[in-house]
Amino acid sequence: MRRMPTVKDVAEQAGVSVGTVSRVLAGEAAVKPALREKVTDAIAALGYRPNVTARALRTSKTDVIGLIVPDITNPFFAQMAASIESAAMQRKHTVMLASSHNDPEAERHHISAFLDRSVCGIIVAASSQGPHLPGDLPIPIISLDRRFADFPLVSTNHAQAASLMADHLYGLGHRRIAYIAGPPDTEVGRLRQQGFVDRLRRLGETGEAVDLTIYPGKFDYESGEMIAREVLSLAPDKRPTAIAAASDQQAIGALRAASDLKIDVPRELSIAGFDDISLAKLVVPRLTTVCQPVEKLAMRAVALLFGGSFTAKDEMIDGSLIARGSTAPRCD
Amino acid sequence: MRRMPTVKDVAEQAGVSVGTVSRVLAGEAAVKPALREKVTDAIAALGYRPNVTARALRTSKTDVIGLIVPDITNPFFAQMAASIESAAMQRKHTVMLASSHNDPEAERHHISAFLDRSVCGIIVAASSQGPHLPGDLPIPIISLDRRFADFPLVSTNHAQAASLMADHLYGLGHRRIAYIAGPPDTEVGRLRQQGFVDRLRRLGETGEAVDLTIYPGKFDYESGEMIAREVLSLAPDKRPTAIAAASDQQAIGALRAASDLKIDVPRELSIAGFDDISLAKLVVPRLTTVCQPVEKLAMRAVALLFGGSFTAKDEMIDGSLIARGSTAPRCD
């Protein structure tokens, strides 16, 4: 195992000082072309690669962005992680990805680990309200999708997006609707529910009233399936004609429940999700859902990080409705 | 933004030398209890945290494991990543996750990035054959699920697992079978196909022969859907009574195609996957598949890394068949 070449080796080979080597590495203009060339030649000859650890120690800066998601096995966050990585790559940065398994403890741990490694910034899709971090952090932190502590948030305009679904279902004639909500202790859960409920109420004030029942759950498949099973066990004339869910995973779980109970979707029951994960267009029937602008969210989050501003403002990006086969006009 | 306390600060506060501080940090037995206590007190009082970068520079070692997967949006690898992280955590190690987007170039880039950061080991689920890495690497590399270069591989016994599916389908009476294979340029694709084909041939030799057609594709949803659409466009008496796929994603795509073509699964057509991703039990009908022992694979890969042995042998772990609703006896 050969020792890796260092700036010193390069300097010797090129017949200059290490300072000069460092300067051409940094791309400083102020190096005479003749020397610069000698250095670059030496670098090539030796196969020199800068030691990022030494550089980090010296400058206490790196080119890595820390990313924390609540659960990497959640397709939405997997997609998000991929998009963040692309956005970072475009700026020649690397991302370190950590999954908190929805555990605030793990989340805290990962934040510390990132801080310890002097990442240049952290993006976190929170699984908790976030602890009270010291106000004088050395690096910027951005909340993504789910707010972490009181750091600036880049997210879909959940309320707006959810209201789109309310419009859609109401427009199809549904008046008895069940809403499978996200965890009430998450901002995104509350926002989506609120956007959905408010719009439906507004609609009900000027038109036919809506019979809406809310069932809080978690964002995963299991939760959606369980809740739907309960909801759909009501007598046919009591049960909702449409179920809206706070996530695609819940909606897919609901699809599963409907199938088990031999309830035809969308003929007897409309089901809608939220997120537009890649699976949404593959389930049978294809899922009507709200599309979160994942790429845009990722771009903006990374941009905010580079803005360096510790006083960035929240950014909300509108979602859009994707009508597919799982919703249809009410038919009774 | 306050300066972080260093060993020097701790040493002063405790009235000892930095060497001593470093020794209690390392948990060395050879420090007098009295001093040790002073140091730990000082650490607590100052809220001292070791600078991992400095430590890494000095020792050229860290407690981070680099993990590279071909595609984090593939649920199987997302699950794998989560399992690796747990396994690493149990050993007080951190994992840096990178996704190569099935791009050998990106894969190479990530390997270098990890090497540059002196991770203590790399686990890679390859998206390419792997480049010719210098033989004298400073750290161990383990291939997971898909072999990378010629590094030791921890994987499911793909051939054995695939043969289970052959048994299952043959046992149900299917004699006209389509196999949606993985990319022929991947070892795992070849292995699964081979295990499946060989077993079916063996079965055909002693019993009724099987009419088997192979369709190579990628491992994703789209590929499965496209191929199935083609296969199922054959006349009913020519088309297969069962489709086996090399991945759950392909199988779910096939399910989608069957549904579009109004072919009832499993009454008219059996469909089976491979991986047992969490989604497999949620689609309609629930997917019969082969379960890869993800947790075990993750544990073994991490264990091998810690074995430190650069001469680790390949390890194969048996898969198991999970029969669910998407397969049924042939009925004609």
Added chain:
DNA sequence: CTGAAAGCGCTTACAG
């Protein structure tokens, strides 16, 4: 424009 030197925060022989 370039070199000599200090220093980032640790760990670890080397003495004692």
Added chain:
DNA sequence: CTGAAAGCGCTTACAG
């Protein structure tokens, strides 16, 4: 058992 000192590989004032 403990301290003083060297050194990991860089970057960056400071002179010149």
